[in-house]
Amino acid sequence: MVIVYRSNTGFTRQYAEMLGKTEKMKVFPLSGAEHNVPAGEPVFYMGPLMAGHISGIDQAVKKFSVKGACGVGMSPASQQVLETLAKANYTNGAPIFYLQGGWAPKKVGWLKRRMVGMATKSMRESLRDKGSSRSPEEDRYLDFLLHGGSFVAFENLESIREWIKSL
Numbered sequence: 394m395v396i397v398y399r400s401n402t403g404f405t406r407q408y409a410e411m412l413g414k415t416e417k418m419k420v421f422p423l424s425g426a427e428h429n430v431p432a433g434e435p436v437f438y439m440g441p442l443m444a445g446h447i448s449g450i451d452q453a454v455k456k457f458s459v460k461g462a463c464g465v466g467m468s469p470a471s472q473q474v475l476e477t478l479a480k481a482n483y484t485n486g487a488p489i490f491y492l493q494g495g496w497a498p499k500k501v502g503w504l505k506r507r508m509v510g511m512a513t514k515s516m517r518e519s520l521r522d523k524g525s526s527r528s529p530e531e532d533r534y535l536d537f538l539l540h541g542g543s544f545v546a547f548e549n550l551e552s553i554r555e556w557i558k559s560l
C-alpha cells in the first residue's frame with residue numbers, strides 16, 4: 394500500500410510524509426500520481442476537508458484501490474466529525490480517519506477565507522463571549538480561528554498506524 398495525498402496549504406502533506414516515514418510507505422501527491430502509481434494499486438488516501446468533503450477522494454477511489462482514507466481539517470477530532478465524514482464521503486466501504494491539521498488564512502484566497510470565516514463565526518463568538526472564563530485550550534483555539542496555526546502532531550497518527558499494522 395502507498396500513500397496518495399492532496400494538500401492545499403501543506404498540513405495534509407506534513408501528515409502524509411510523517412506517516413510514510415514512520416511506516417516506511419511511499420508517498421505521492423494525487424496530482425501526478427497517475428504517472429507513479431499504477432491504476433488499481435492499494436492506496437491510503439489523505440486529503441484536506443472542504444465543507445465536510447475529503448478533497449480528491451472521488452478521483453482516488455476511481456483510479457486506485459482505496460483501502461483507507463483520511464480527512465485533514467481544522468476542527469478538533471471527535472466522534473461526531475468521524476460520523477459526518479462517513480456520511481459525506483464515498484470510500485467503497487474503506488475506513489475513514491480524521492486528523493486535525495491547521496488553518497493558514499494567508500495561504501488561501503479571500504473567498505475561501507470568507508467561507509471558513511462564516512463557518513466558524515458562531516464558534517468564534519461563543520468563545521469570545523466566554524471572556525476570562527475561557528480555558529487555556531479555548532484561548533488557543535480562538536487564537537487559531539482568528540489568526541491560523543497548526544495542530545499537526547505525530548501522536549495524532551496513532552490510530553492510523555495501528556490500523557496499518559493490523560492489515
Ligand SMILES: Cc1cc2nc3c(=O)[nH]c(=O)nc-3n(C[C@H](O)[C@H](O)[C@H](O)COP(=O)(O)O)c2cc1C
Nearest residue numbers: 400401402403404405441444445466467468494495
Ligand atoms: C473552503 C474551505 C472549507 C473548509 N472546510 C472545512 C471543514 O468542513 N471542516 C474542517 O474541519 N476544516 C475545513 N477547512 C479547513 C481545512 O480543511 C484545513 O485548513 C486543512 O488542514 C487544510 O489542509 P491542507 O493544508 O493540506 O490543504 C476548510 C478550509 C477551506 C479553505
